[in-house]
Amino acid sequence: MEYFLQQFINGIALGSIYGLIALGYTMVYGIIGMINFAHGDIFMIGGFIALIAFLCLVALGVTAVPLALFLVLIIAMLITALYGWVVERVAYRPLRHSFRLAPMLSAIGMAFVLGNFVQIAQGARVKPLPPLIPGGLILIDNGGFVVQVSNVQIIVVLTTLALMVIFSLIVARTRLGRDMRACEQDRTMAALLGVDTDRVISTTFVIGAALAAVAGFMYLIYYGVIDFYIGFVAGIKAFTAAVLGGIGSLPGAMLGGLAIGLIETMWSAYFSVQYRDVAAFSILIVVLIFMPTGLLGRPEIEKV
Amino acid sequence: MSAAAQPAAAGALLSIKGLRTAYGKIIALKGIDLEVREGEIVALIGANGAGKSTLMMTIFGNPRAQSGRIVFDGEDITQIATHDIARRRIAQSPEGRRIFPRMSVLENLKMGTVAAPRSSDRDLERVLNLFPRLRERLTQRGGTLSGGEQQMLAIGRALMAHPRLLMLDEPSLGLAPLVARQIFEAIRELNRTDGVTVLLVEQNAFHALKLAHRGYVMVNGLITMTGSGHELLERPEIRAAYLEGGRH
Numbered sequence: 001m002e003y004f005l006q007q008f009i010n011g012i013a014l015g016s017i018y019g020l021i022a023l024g025y026t027m028v029y030g031i032i033g034m035i036n037f038a039h040g041d042i043f044m045i046g047g048f049i050a051l052i053a054f055l056c057l058v059a060l061g062v063t064a065v066p067l068a069l070f071l072v073l074i075i076a077m078l079i080t081a082l083y084g085w086v087v088e089r090v091a092y093r094p095l096r097h098s099f100r101l102a103p104m105l106s107a108i109g110m111a112f113v114l115g116n117f118v119q120i121a122q123g124a125r126v127k128p129l130p131p132l133i134p135g136g137l138i139l140i141d142n143g144g145f146v147v148q149v150s151n152v153q154i155i156v157v158l159t160t161l162a163l164m165v166i167f168s169l170i171v172a173r174t175r176l177g178r179d180m181r182a183c184e185q186d187r188t189m190a191a192l193l194g195v196d197t198d199r200v201i202s203t204t205f206v207i208g209a210a211l212a213a214v215a216g217f218m219y220l221i222y223y224g225v226i227d228f229y230i231g232f233v234a235g236i237k238a239f240t241a242a243v244l245g246g247i248g249s250l251p252g253a254m255l256g257g258l259a260i261g262l263i264e265t266m267w268s269a270y271f272s273v274q275y276r277d278v279a280a281f282s283i284l285i286v287v288l289i290f291m292p293t294g295l296l297g298r299p300e301i302e303k304v
Numbered sequence: 305m306s307a308a309a310q311p312a313a314a315g316a317l318l319s320i321k322g323l324r325t326a327y328g329k330i331i332a333l334k335g336i337d338l339e340v341r342e343g344e345i346v347a348l349i350g351a352n353g354a355g356k357s358t359l360m361m362t363i364f365g366n367p368r369a370q371s372g373r374i375v376f377d378g379e380d381i382t383q384i385a386t387h388d389i390a391r392r393r394i395a396q397s398p399e400g401r402r403i404f405p406r407m408s409v410l411e412n413l414k415m416g417t418v419a420a421p422r423s424s425d426r427d428l429e430r431v432l433n434l435f436p437r438l439r440e441r442l443t444q445r446g447g448t449l450s451g452g453e454q455q456m457l458a459i460g461r462a463l464m465a466h467p468r469l470l471m472l473d474e475p476s477l478g479l480a481p482l483v484a485r486q487i488f489e490a491i492r493e494l495n496r497t498d499g500v501t502v503l504l505v506e507q508n509a510f511h512a513l514k515l516a517h518r519g520y521v522m523v524n525g526l527i528t529m530t531g532s533g534h535e536l537l538e539r540p541e542i543r544a545a546y547l548e549g550g551r552h
């Protein structure tokens with residue numbers, strides 16, 4: 001039981017990271033009906049920028065860990081958001097009125113470009129970061145087994161929760177959020193009403209990339225290592241999470257992220273670490289057979 | 305009365321000249337001339353597939369005109385971005401209504417104010433007084449409204465921008481006669497009391513021409529006739545082609 005509880009905590013923390021990445025996939029899909037295959041690499045770049053920013057701050061003598069982490073997070077979000085914006089401008093917008101598969105091919109190409117760019121610029125070796133946030137909360141200590149929530153896990157989960165709340169409020173309550181929903185439901189009509197749809201789409205990429213940067217930052221402080229390949233691995237799991245939750249659904253992305261995080265952790269804990277990725281994808285296939293629109297997705301017919 | 309080449313009267317709010325639009329190889333508009341003066345209700349009638357909706361959408365630059373000119377209030381808007389055309393306060397209730405299905409009625413109405421940031425609670429009141437049904441359903445999702453209510457919402461949403469030109473594409477389509485009558489009555493009321501200029505597309509030629517100051521008849525991408533609403537109603541060709549059974 002204690003072992004299960006510990007795995008549960010680990011799964012939630014990992015799932016939060018997947019969920020934040022999945023939000024970016026699902027937002028872009030909702031608004032332009034395209035899978036942004038480069039999004040996983042945007043997440044990876046967010047992690048690298050966080051690492052570089054941290055090393056720069058240390059070199060500059062900023063040693064107070066909370067301040068440094070906060071600055072790193074902001075810097076990573078800003079620069080990664082810029083990457084997201086540029087990717088949309090360069091690779092997707094020119095193809096918006098092209099044939100259906102063109103933006104998807106462009107997205108796959110963009111994923112390679114970003115992945116290889118980081119591989120060349122940073123090298124293929126795993127980059128470590130010294131553990132910055134030690135300690136944790138001991139929940140259960142019955143002599144034999146200790147159930148513990150590390151401080152990093154607390155930060156990961158609380159940050160994710162806070163971002164989810166802020167993000168939901170933006171979507172539900174602000175003019176920008178309403179314009180985003182309008183574009184998602186009927187882009188032509190939104191334009192007829194005066195919504196600058198290109199700008200809304202750009203903003204969607206920017207927000208998605210900023211959230212991915214937070215995920216990259218948290219991945220970095222959680223695992224303490226990063227390499228260019230995580231863009232592909234975590235990206236594909238987050239994409240799976242988005243599909244599992246129902247692509248296009250924002251709560252679905254978060255739920256799917258948590259589900260994938262939990263499945264992966266539990267599978268590694270009780271069966272075999274080698275097959276944990278297979279487990280997540282198998283469950284996805286099973287869910288899609290019985291619920292083709294995912295857990296919280298809506299049937300396509302409801303679209304006008 | 306072949307009206308293809310009428311000189312544009314000074315002070316036309318909307319003036320369209322030689323407009324051609326194509327979808328790939330299909331030429332949907334083959335040189336349209338049309339104008340709408342301030343304060344007028346202009347009806348555009350024609351059979352299914354004549355190109356009426358294409359004209360409405362081309363005015364908004366979606367699709368873009370292949371050639372010809374669209375001038376609104378003295379400004380050439382032929383190449384302007386769709387959202388910027390809306391910001392000139394031209395509002396459209398398009399074919400199929402295009403209500404945002406997963407937004408509440410109130411949010412749908414608020415979407416109408418994007419093009420008119422100064423839109424006020426008075427505009428909302430005006431819409432809700434015009435269509436009291438919407439007031440009872442403000443929190444309901446757009447997608448759950450009946451056809452008539454959706455039509456009211458689409459017109460109401462267009463009115464929220466306080467438009468200088470209101471464009472309505474088949475507002476009576478699929479509505480019960482009584483509801484259709486309510487809609488036409490509302491259009492008349494808006495024009496009379498608020499002086500809203502209206503370009504109205506209708507297959508229901510009888511009601512449209514009765515309501516309109518002037519009308520245009522479109523056949524196969526061309527304007528074939530124009531005249532006052534009364535004149536057109538009296539013409540035997542129109543009676544034969546568009547009024548048979550259309551009178552209810």
Ligand SMILES: Nc1ncnc2c1ncn2[C@@H]1O[C@H](COP(=O)(O)OP(=O)(O)O)[C@@H](O)[C@H]1O
Binds near residue numbers: 327
């Ligand atoms: N999106 C489109 N793609 C291709 N052809 C279209 C499209 N929309 C309309 N058309 C064609 O253009 C012509 C005019 O259609 P439309 O403007 O909808 O007529 P109306 O509104 O008078 O019924 C028709 O032949 C129609 O098939």
Ligand SMILES: [Mg+2]
Binds near residue numbers: 356357399
């Ligand atoms: Mg039509």
